[in-house]
Amino acid sequence: MITKTKLPVLLLTLSIFFNLACKQPPIVKHNGEKDLISFKPVWGVAYSEISRHTANGLSFTNYGYQMEPQWRINFVSNDSASIYSPTKGKFINFPLTRGYDSIFNTARTWLKVKAMNRDSLKLEIINSYGDTVDKRGTKIYMTFYADNYIKNTLHTDTAILKRANHKDSLFIKRLSDASNKDYTKAFAARQPATLSSTSHKVKVKKWIAEGDLLNHFDTSDDYMNPTFDIAITKAYADFYYSFSVYIDADGQMHYNEPLIPFLGQSLKDNYIHQSTAVMNGYLKHYLKVTPGKTLNMLHASKINIHVQGITGI
Known part of the structure; x- marks a missing residue:
């Protein structure tokens, strides 16, 4: 027999038991719209x-x-x-x-x-x-x-x-100052460096990124990896070199590295020697270089070059 004094205790116990029974464990997916x-x-x-x-x-x-x-x-x-x-x-x-x-x-x-x-x-x-x-x-x-x-x-x-907000401007200013003191600290320019020919013997074509559904209409490769095809006619020899170049804030070119792998160091060293000679002998003389800039600040950046030399044309 349940007395009146025990009834409140029993009701409280039943209430606690009911709440615990109804409480679900935490789960990642839930039920219900x-x-x-x-x-x-x-x-x-x-x-x-x-x-x-x-x-x-x-x-x-x-x-x-x-x-x-x-x-x-x-x-x-x-x-x-x-x-x-x-x-x-x-x-x-x-x-x-x-x-x-x-x-x-x-x-x-x-x-x-x-x-x-x-x-x-x-x-x-x-x-x-x-x-x-x-x-x-x-x-x-x-x-x-x-x-x-x-x-x-x-x-x-x-x-x-x-x-761009003020924080972006200060951030880019810091990066620009660092890259202008040391061009190897270059970063991608929002308005990338450009190349144009000053000779009928040299043709320049820039790669263009295409945005589509698969890449979410992203064309950032245009400025993150500016890439140029350069064709030189009446060259001293037939050649084809691919390498990257630093463009400093003054528009000067500085060789960086080849864009292809090598099986041996001697092959790589010879490739660097030959392609550097092409850069110094042709590109620096027959190209107009405009340095890249971000938020209207000139700074060092990096570009990729594929250059072909053709004799007898």
């Missing part, structure tokens, strides 16, 4: 990316790579996103797959929603390895503003909003 991010509150809002940066607020790396804001996105539904293609010059609809913890995938990219409203959107880029998504994130953040917010509230445009 409520755990999936919903884009319904922002359907139809046109967003433009105005900033891409790391956790320290910089959009540049030590190598000169700039995380350039490029995306324009519109969430059509919870299953579809419209993203602008710079190469095609139009918006393309991509399937959208929603995951847990505000993670979603579209245009072959995994992203995590950090903040979202009809004025702005902040996403973090997420790495994936096969079928596994690294929920820790890359600490690279994409900030978007709604086009309507930019025009009618901020009264500006995306070109102004995308400008």
Whole structure:
């Protein structure tokens, strides 16, 4: 028989037992639609990316790579996103797959929603390895503003909003100063060094990177690895050399290294000797060199050269 004095204790015990029984252990995947991010509150809002940066607020790396804001996105539904293609010059609809913890995938990219409203959107880029998504994130953040917010509230445009911030300017100034004291500390120039011929005997062609869906419309190879084909007619001999060159802030060329492997050191030494002679004997005399610059600061950078010499033409 349960007395009135024991009843409260029994009820408390049953309550604790019930709560423990109902409490689920922590798991990575959850059950229920409520755990999936919903884009319904922002359907139809046109967003433009105005900033891409790391956790320290910089959009540049030590190598000169700039995380350039490029995306324009519109969430059509919870299953579809419209993203602008710079190469095609139009918006393309991509399937959208929603995951847990505000993670979603579209245009072959995994992203995590950090903040979202009809004025702005902040996403973090997420790495994936096969079928596994690294929920820790890359600490690279994409900030978007709604086009309507930019025009009618901020009264500006995306070109102004995308400008490098003060931290970026100070960072590039430090890198530039170091590279100008020692050209071997060169880094990629956002406006890369250029070569042009001053002789009808020398032809110069720059490689052009093409952005597409597979590389997320990334054309950064144009400035991260500027590469030139150079053809010299009526040369002293038939030859073909591939090597990299430092271009200092004054536009002077300095040999760096061959771009091909060698089986022996003597072969490498001879190749360096011959290709250096080509650089000094032809390229320095028949090319106009414009040094690279970033944020309007001239600095040392590096380029790749494939030069062919042809006799008798």
